[in-house]
Amino acid sequence: MRPVEIACDESGSEGENLLGGETDVFAHAGVRMPLPAAEACVREIRERIGSPAEEYKANHLLRAKHRAVLEWLLEPGGPLAGRGHVHLTDKTFFAVRAAVTLLDEEGTEASARILHRAGPAAFGAARWEFFLTAFTSVLRLKPRRGVTTSPGEFFALAGELARVPGEAGEIVGRFRGAEERVAAYRARLASDPGLVPVLDPLVPAVVHTVRHWSADGTPVALVHDEQLALTAERVLQLKATLGHRLAGVRFVDSRSDARVQIADFLAGVARRIASDRLNTRGDARLTALLESFVDAESVWDGPRTLG
Secondary structure (H helix, E strand, C coil): CCCEEEEEEEECCCCCCCCCCCCCEEEEEEECCCHHHHHHHHHHHHHHHCCCCCCCCHHHHHCHHHHHHHHHHHCCCCCCCCCEEEEEEEHHHHHHHHHHHHHCCCCCHHHHHHHHHHHHHHHCHHHHHHHHHHHHHHHCCCCCCCCCCCHHHHHHHHHHHHCCCCHHHHHHHCCCCCHHHHHHHHHHHHHCCCCCCCCCCHHHHHHHHHHHHCCCCCCEEEEEECCCCCCHHHHHHHHHHHHHHEEEEEEECHHHCHHHHHHHHHHHHHHHHHHHHHCCCCCHHHHHHHHCCECCCCECCHHHCCC
């Protein structure tokens, strides 16, 4: 079966910097659109916006004065209807889920959601953020500048939080004794360049993108904006994970492929709309328009999910 080409781009990528970075949401978009249609769409956007900028980005569409253009792009009768898909990641929830998965032998998605929702109130918002930042520091081989925590310090902090009454304290209590799992993970990460860091949301999002577009059995060939995190070793890992679903990955500059530029638009506006929703300043109209594009398996907690 001949593969279908899916153009991809992302927004909010900061690698393993899940907390304290520039963005709190990561979005990965895939677009299935013939090149002539994508070129026509980019021309239409340029004509409607009328900016002299050489390269258009999502920020152009997100300006209040161009609201009508953004709605046109996302509406059911617009150029992206049935042609776009976005996988969203709430970075804080992603970190919580990673902690529960790695440190709790009995960890489940349900317990990750409980901890994510209860943590700030149970431990205090600042202490909770410090704890999650410490967890991400312990797992990274190259600590973020100014953020270093030893495994001993992290597990001592986990012991303190475990004494807090309630479900959040109980879940963190199950993290104690996981020092060997952390050490084993760090050893695997150091020895295997193809291993996907548990704190990087990019590869899981790509997996969901491929699964979405190959749901009918058609293999997918990705045309992806240049992305240093998708190394040759990680592309091989993607192929091993996805099998026949993934026919190949080709990297291009978004400026040279209108389809990838459309994916860039979609990822950028989706990230901003989702971030606004996450921080309770969401726009009901834009949130509703985005809903039809969002992957049901996005890393997003229930009460604050889009829609």
